[in-house]
Amino acid sequence: MNPIPSITPAAVPAMSDAAFALTLGLLLLAPLAIAGVALINTGLGRSRSAAQAMLGNLALVAVAAIVFALVGATLTGTIPDVPAKAGFTFYAAGKAWNWLGAGSFLLHGLGSAAPQAQLALLFEFLAVAMAVLLPWGSGADRWRLAAGCASAAVLAGIVFPLTAHWIWAGGWLAQLGANFSLGAGFLDGGGAATVHTLGGLSALALVWIAGPRRGKFPKEGLSTAMPGHNAIYVLFGCLLALVGWLAWNAAGAILWLQAPLAALPATAINTLLSASGALAATYSVTRFRFGKPDASLCANGWLAGLVASSACAALVTPVESLFTGAVAGVFTPLLVEVLELALSIDDPSGAITVHGAAGLWGLFAAGLFAPQTGQLLAQLVGIAALLGVILPLVYLLFALLNRVVPFRVDPDGERIGMDLHELGGGAYPEFVIHRDESYR
Amino acid sequence: MKYAGLLVMPAGFFLTLAALALFADPPRRAAFVLCGLAVEAMGLVVAVRGHMLPRGENRS
Numbered sequence: 001m002n003p004i005p006s007i008t009p010a011a012v013p014a015m016s017d018a019a020f021a022l023t024l025g026l027l028l029l030a031p032l033a034i035a036g037v038a039l040i041n042t043g044l045g046r047s048r049s050a051a052q053a054m055l056g057n058l059a060l061v062a063v064a065a066i067v068f069a070l071v072g073a074t075l076t077g078t079i080p081d082v083p084a085k086a087g088f089t090f091y092a093a094g095k096a097w098n099w100l101g102a103g104s105f106l107l108h109g110l111g112s113a114a115p116q117a118q119l120a121l122l123f124e125f126l127a128v129a130m131a132v133l134l135p136w137g138s139g140a141d142r143w144r145l146a147a148g149c150a151s152a153a154v155l156a157g158i159v160f161p162l163t164a165h166w167i168w169a170g171g172w173l174a175q176l177g178a179n180f181s182l183g184a185g186f187l188d189g190g191g192a193a194t195v196h197t198l199g200g201l202s203a204l205a206l207v208w209i210a211g212p213r214r215g216k217f218p219k220e221g222l223s224t225a226m227p228g229h230n231a232i233y234v235l236f237g238c239l240l241a242l243v244g245w246l247a248w249n250a251a252g253a254i255l256w257l258q259a260p261l262a263a264l265p266a267t268a269i270n271t272l273l274s275a276s277g278a279l280a281a282t283y284s285v286t287r288f289r290f291g292k293p294d295a296s297l298c299a300n301g302w303l304a305g306l307v308a309s310s311a312c313a314a315l316v317t318p319v320e321s322l323f324t325g326a327v328a329g330v331f332t333p334l335l336v337e338v339l340e341l342a343l344s345i346d347d348p349s350g351a352i353t354v355h356g357a358a359g360l361w362g363l364f365a366a367g368l369f370a371p372q373t374g375q376l377l378a379q380l381v382g383i384a385a386l387l388g389v390i391l392p393l394v395y396l397l398f399a400l401l402n403r404v405v406p407f408r409v410d411p412d413g414e415r416i417g418m419d420l421h422e423l424g425g426g427a428y429p430e431f432v433i434h435r436d437e438s439y440r
Numbered sequence: 441m442k443y444a445g446l447l448v449m450p451a452g453f454f455l456t457l458a459a460l461a462l463f464a465d466p467p468r469r470a471a472f473v474l475c476g477l478a479v480e481a482m483g484l485v486v487a488v489r490g491h492m493l494p495r496g497e498n499r500s
Contacts, residue, residue, distance in 0.1 A: 092461055093461035093462070176460075180460050208442070208491045212493070343488055344491075344492045377469065377470055380474070380477060381456055381460065381473060383477070384452065384456040384473065384476050384477050385453060385456075387449060387452075387453070387477075387480045387484065388451075388452050388476070388480050388483075389450060392446045392447070392449050395446055396446075
């Protein structure tokens with residue numbers, strides 16, 4: 001293992017004051033996407049767990065920010081401790097494989113770092129906050145708050161930095177283009193891999209370890225429908241998410257793809273088109289399958305379109321973006337149904353499909369439509385890394401964590417609801433809580 | 441079985457890395473990368489099946 005010279009800073013042109021100001025402004029709007037996802041997580045859970053869900057959203061963001069500042073930023077290596085060092089590497093086949101960052105400790109030197117590096121770090125803070133929220137929605141109604149915070153710490157301290165370094169901070173995936181002539185290296189402008197696929201795969205690991213909600217899969221018959229308690233939260237969350245996503249994709253295009261400012265309107269239009277195509281497709285599929293459009297699945301479709309756009313909004317044409325979103329919108333309701341009915345996966349927020357599968361599709365589509373030779377292969381190598389390393393790693397870490405901080409609430413807590421059990425009071429104290437038939 | 445599937449997935453990833461290290465010509469490299477992804481997909485299927493709840497009377 002030897003620290004190797006930084007490649008990224010030399011390749012990236014200096015940022016103008018106008019670009020800096022614009023990117024900073026966009027990044028200050030990006031938390032609206034986090035707010036949207038938090039509302040969706042809460043609305044898709046039950047009313048008796050709503051306060052715990054929303055408090056959990058806040059707590060997980062806080063834990064992720066603290067742990068990323070203490071540990072994660074160092075391992076990501078966005079702000080190198082010594083300018084000549086970008087991370088640790090090993091050599092194979094005559095190439096350098098940079099696999100771990102070696103950044104400054106405790107954000108030392110942040111104020112004196114290059115403006116672009118400071119913005120990149122801010123982007124990563126927001127990205128890690130979003131990533132840890134995704135499994136929280138999948139564990140709704142059964143995942144203890146303390147366990148959720150512990151898992152956020154693991155994701156922010158170990159898994160996210162590893163992924164972000166590989167893709168954004170000059171790691172081996174980013175260097176696939178320079179080392180192996182695979183297009184421009186693995187491209188992920190808006191966080192489809194580092195945020196959404198990571199979050200979706202973490203959600204899958206969590207659901208496998210924690211198991212389904214009590215009564216979700218009875219001994220006989222089909223699974224029990226447990227609809228979200230507030231469709232308004234969910235749908236308004238989708239609108240909030242759109243604003244955040246527009247900012248997120250535009251800022252990511254500037255920071256990670258070095259897109260010129262003139263390319264940003266097209267990036268924003270592609271983001272909107274992808275979400276719109278996805279919604280139209282999901283609306284049509286659910287209308288055809290169930291006779292009426294399904295509100296929560298349509299919300300999932302909209303979000304899946306946004307997630308797919310995270311990978312390719314800055315790289316494709318509007319028609320290709322519309323197609324990418326439409327495909328995401330078609331498979332989202334079908335995969336949600338397959339996961340629940342055929343594979344016994346209880347995922348209340350649909351994060352596995354919406355963020356995991358749609359993220360992978362977006363990354364693939366970015367390679368499919370990119371003009372550079374070898375870009376598709378670079379994207380496939382990145383997808384292989386996410387599936388072959390990140391999913392088993394997260395599963396292993398979560399399984400170990402589950403032994404220290406049990407993920408699942410006890411049956412009585414699940415029966416009375418997470419609000420009363422963990423917080424001592426409900427989100428809607430004036431409402432009558434109906435008895436749940438599944439507990440008879 | 442669930443752990444076996446999760447162990448197979450990194451094997452597919454290393455196959456992908458081997459494709460990059462061993463082959464220079466694009467068609468052969470692409471074929472090897474696809475093989476790695478196929479191995480990962482098989483591992484995922486095994487892991488999914490391992491985590492599925494038993495059906496009907498077998499359920500505890």
